[in-house]
Amino acid sequence: MSVKQISVFLENKPGTLNAMTNVLTKHNVDLRALSLAETTDFGIARFIVGNTLETVTILKEEGYISSLTPVIAAEIADKPGALNEVLQILTDNQINVEYMYASLGSKNGTAYMIFRVQDYKKAAAALESAHVRVLSQEDLAEI
Amino acid sequence: MERYYQPEIECASREAMIEIQNEKLVKQVKHVWDNVPYCRKKMEDAGVTPDDIKSIDDLHKLPFLSKADLRDAYPYGLLGTPLKDCVRIQSTSGTTGKRVVAFYTQHDVDLWEECCARAIVAAGGTNEDVCQVSYGYGLFTGGPGLNGGSHKVGCLTIPTSSGNTERQIMFIMDLSATILCCTPSYAAYLGESMKEMGLGPDDIPLKAGIFGAEAWSEEMRQDIQNTLGIKAYDIYGLTELSGPGVAFECSAQNGMHINEDHFIAEIIDPETGEVLPDGTQGELVFTSLDKEAFPLLRYRTRDVCTLTREKCSCGRTHVKMAKPKGRTDDMLIIRGVNVFPSQIETVLLNKGYPANYQIIVDRVNNSDTLDVLVEMTQEMFTDNLGEIAARQKDLVEGLKSMLGIKAKVSLVAPKSIARSEGKAVRVIDKRKI
Ligand SMILES: [Zn+2]
Numbered sequence: 001m002s003v004k005q006i007s008v009f010l011e012n013k014p015g016t017l018n019a020m021t022n023v024l025t026k027h028n029v030d031l032r033a034l035s036l037a038e039t040t041d042f043g044i045a046r047f048i049v050g051n052t053l054e055t056v057t058i059l060k061e062e063g064y065i066s067s068l069t070p071v072i073a074a075e076i077a078d079k080p081g082a083l084n085e086v087l088q089i090l091t092d093n094q095i096n097v098e099y100m101y102a103s104l105g106s107k108n109g110t111a112y113m114i115f116r117v118q119d120y121k122k123a124a125a126a127l128e129s130a131h132v133r134v135l136s137q138e139d140l141a142e143i
Numbered sequence: 144m145e146r147y148y149q150p151e152i153e154c155a156s157r158e159a160m161i162e163i164q165n166e167k168l169v170k171q172v173k174h175v176w177d178n179v180p181y182c183r184k185k186m187e188d189a190g191v192t193p194d195d196i197k198s199i200d201d202l203h204k205l206p207f208l209s210k211a212d213l214r215d216a217y218p219y220g221l222l223g224t225p226l227k228d229c230v231r232i233q234s235t236s237g238t239t240g241k242r243v244v245a246f247y248t249q250h251d252v253d254l255w256e257e258c259c260a261r262a263i264v265a266a267g268g269t270n271e272d273v274c275q276v277s278y279g280y281g282l283f284t285g286g287p288g289l290n291g292g293s294h295k296v297g298c299l300t301i302p303t304s305s306g307n308t309e310r311q312i313m314f315i316m317d318l319s320a321t322i323l324c325c326t327p328s329y330a331a332y333l334g335e336s337m338k339e340m341g342l343g344p345d346d347i348p349l350k351a352g353i354f355g356a357e358a359w360s361e362e363m364r365q366d367i368q369n370t371l372g373i374k375a376y377d378i379y380g381l382t383e384l385s386g387p388g389v390a391f392e393c394s395a396q397n398g399m400h401i402n403e404d405h406f407i408a409e410i411i412d413p414e415t416g417e418v419l420p421d422g423t424q425g426e427l428v429f430t431s432l433d434k435e436a437f438p439l440l441r442y443r444t445r446d447v448c449t450l451t452r453e454k455c456s457c458g459r460t461h462v463k464m465a466k467p468k469g470r471t472d473d474m475l476i477i478r479g480v481n482v483f484p485s486q487i488e489t490v491l492l493n494k495g496y497p498a499n500y501q502i503i504v505d506r507v508n509n510s511d512t513l514d515v516l517v518e519m520t521q522e523m524f525t526d527n528l529g530e531i532a533a534r535q536k537d538l539v540e541g542l543k544s545m546l547g548i549k550a551k552v553s554l555v556a557p558k559s560i561a562r563s564e565g566k567a568v569r570v571i572d573k574r575k576i
Contacts, residue, residue: 007526009519011556037528042519042554044528065519065557069526098527116526 001124001134002070004052005114008045009065012038017045020064024049027058032140033073033103033114048073048103048114050140072115072123073135078104086113086132093126095119145394145457148257148264148296152404153459157452160460163404165198167432172196172205174223175438181220182208182440199407202430203418208442213383214241223438224248234282235382245382246436252291254433258380258388258402259292265393265400265457266351266376268322270297275314277325277333278356279305284386285356289324292388298322305329308336319348327359327367327375328493334370344372353378355387358466358489362544364396377466383442384431390464395456398463405432408462409441410450413471424449424481426471427464445471447481475570477504477511480548484569487515487550490541496523501560505573513550515542518557 010016017036024031034047049055052068059066076082083102090097098116105112112135117123124134147153155163173193175182186192189206196204213221222229224246231247247255268274274293278285286304293300301314305325311333314320323330330352337347349371355378367375379399380387389406390399401408409418410425419425427446431439446467455463468474469483476482484502491500499518504511517538525531535552542550561568 005526007524009524009554009556011554011559016556039528039532042531044526046526063556063558065521065524067524067526 001072001128001136002120003048003073003114003135003137003140005046005048005069005071005116006052006055006059007067007069008047008059010036010043010045012041012043017043020045020059023058023062023064024055027055029055029058033101033112035099035101035114037099046099046101046114048140052137069116070120072117072120072127073140074113074115074127075105075133075135076111076113078109078111082111083113086127089126089130089132090115090117090123093122095123095126146264146267146269147459148261153261153400153461155404155460157460160403161199164407164432167404168199168202168407168430169193169196171430171432171438172440174435175440178223179221179438181212181216185212202407202409202441205430205441207416207428208439210443210445213243217241218244221437221439222246223434224436229436232282233284233287233382233386235284243382245385247385248435251385251434251436254405255288255385255388256291256295258385258391258405259288259378260295261292261402262353262376262378262388262391263289263292263296263298263322265391265459266322266353266374267394268293268296268298268351272296272298272321273301273318274298274322274324275301275303275311275318275320277303277305277311277323277329278387283356284380284382285324285326288380288386288388289353293322293324308333312337312340312342315347315349316342321348321350323349323352323371323373325352325354326356327354327363328357330354330367330371330375331363331493334367338370344370347372349373351376353391355379358469358485359493360490360541360545362541363493379464379467381429381444383437383439383444384429385434389429393455393457393459398451398455398465400455400457400459400461400463401450403461405434406430407432408450408464410448411443413445413447421450421452421462424468427467447471447474447483473570475502475504475572477513478548480546482513482546482548486545487542490538490545491517494538494541496520496538499560501568502570503573504570511574513546513548514553515550516553516555516560518560519554520557 032048037044100115103112176193185206228248229246234244276289280286352373352375364375376392378387379390390401392399407430409428413426427444448467449465469485501516503514538552
């Protein structure tokens with residue numbers, strides 16, 4: 001089980017991220033989770049939204065280059081040690097995390113971790129068998 | 144052992160060659176004076192008559208012919224023979240907009256094919272070889288030139304023309320082609336395609352390639368040689384002079400021998416027109432010595448390069464020209480090194496990028512900086528930062544190898560490079576000197 005993350009190419013200079021969020025706001029796109037990876041002259045904005053395909057179309061029309069990447073969205077308790085537990089499961093299953101970021105979510109006491117791994121099916125199965133809830137595309141509305 | 148198509152000419156002593164050139168030049172100047180009113184007028188304006196040209200030492204007295212003259216005289220103004228004696232035209236899109244149309248008599252076609260035959264033999268070709276010509280056939284000179292040369296050498300010629308990669312590979316493998324003629328970028332593409340099919344250099348029957356019609360770097364030569372398991376030779380030519388084969392590389396692979404019995408090369412200062420000594424960089428100028436239908440005297444190619452008469456290990460005595468660096472009109476001097484936008488474009492295209500780029504030259508702390516902006520494309524983009532950074536680094540290395548100086552590569556947003564009238568502004572020079 002995985003969700004689709006949108007990755008957008010951004011130049012690493014003042015205002016580019018803001019210009020993109022302006023575009024998303026203008027089209028009432030609600031960002032569920034967002035992270036930014038950058039080198040000295042370019043960056044990649046990675047985020048999860050409710051309506052992925054529509055958002056990609058909007059970005060394309062506005063001249064942005066983007067791609068879709070399957071990632072794992074796991075629900076964790078918003079308390080110390082919760083992230084560590086999840087990471088331990090992945091380590092035990094020899095799953096390497098390329099990158100990850102968090103989203104607080106709208107439910108009290110819950111947070112969501114977004115993981116990018118090579119074999120997302122294996123990762124999702126490992127987490128689920130350890131009773132960690134892995135979200136599907138349909139579940140995203142609750143983030 | 145080195146083989147030659149015409150050893151008596153290709154290895155002639157300098158004295159013998161000068162004698163051939165003197166005789167041909169005097170005759171050619173008379174031919175032009177008598178048959179090309181456009182050029183006669185230019186000579187009269189310069190105060191020169193055929194009587195003033197007694198040997199190649201008098202060559203500098205003749206006026207230059209430029210691309211602008213070709214445009215003004217289009218289509219028949221430079222014709223040296225009646226149309227009934229012409230058997231062929233070839234054509235190329237001129238850099239200044241108007242097409243160049245060059246005419247050939249049968250004699251002209253023969254001498255052009257002979258030049259190409261010399262190139263094929265220099266690359267090791269004999270009548271035992273199977274030569275696949277993957278240059279385009281048609282108005283472009285690449286296909287017809289090498290096709291003719293291949294016939295003269297007696298190779299079994301496979302006229303595949305350009306395109307249809309699958310079919311190209313099928314012929315190379317099924318008919319055991321040993322020589323490949325095409326553009327260097329297509330050779331690289333064929334190499335990559337064959338590699339993807341699991342064919343290694345030892346599986347591919349090719350042994351040599353003759354690649355021209357575009358700029359390529361030494362790094363690219365190595366890549367092509369390794370993937371195809373061949374020796375890759377450069378070839379130079381201009382439609383205005385005949386086509387490929389004006390100059391060609393030998394086993395030494397370090398410069399192209401100019402077919403001096405047919406073309407005299409000079410290097411001039413593009414600003415003053417003054418002839419420069421061998422070894423000096425400048426604009427390449429050619430005089431065709433025995434073309435009948437399109438007899439150009441002192442034609443300014445706008446290509447910038449150097450000539451050398453150093454003894455070549457192959458035994459040929461003809462002067463060698465270095466790979467042209469680019470065009471005189473868009474040369475930049477950065478940290479004392481001549482840089483041409485065309486060189487940067489070549490690296491981008493060779494590495495699979497679209498030609499959406501901009502060159503920004505600036506001076507920071509008394510040192511020139513060169514920044515190449517490349518627009519990100521959907522094809523290039525991936526979610527993997529490391530992968531993009533690696534491609535960026537590869538591009539920096541490719542540019543270093545082509546230009547000899549380090550450039551910074553910045554990946555920028557699509558369509559962010561300023562365009563004027565739809566065309567991107569290629570060079571921004573911010574230096575205040
Ligand atoms: Zn040589």
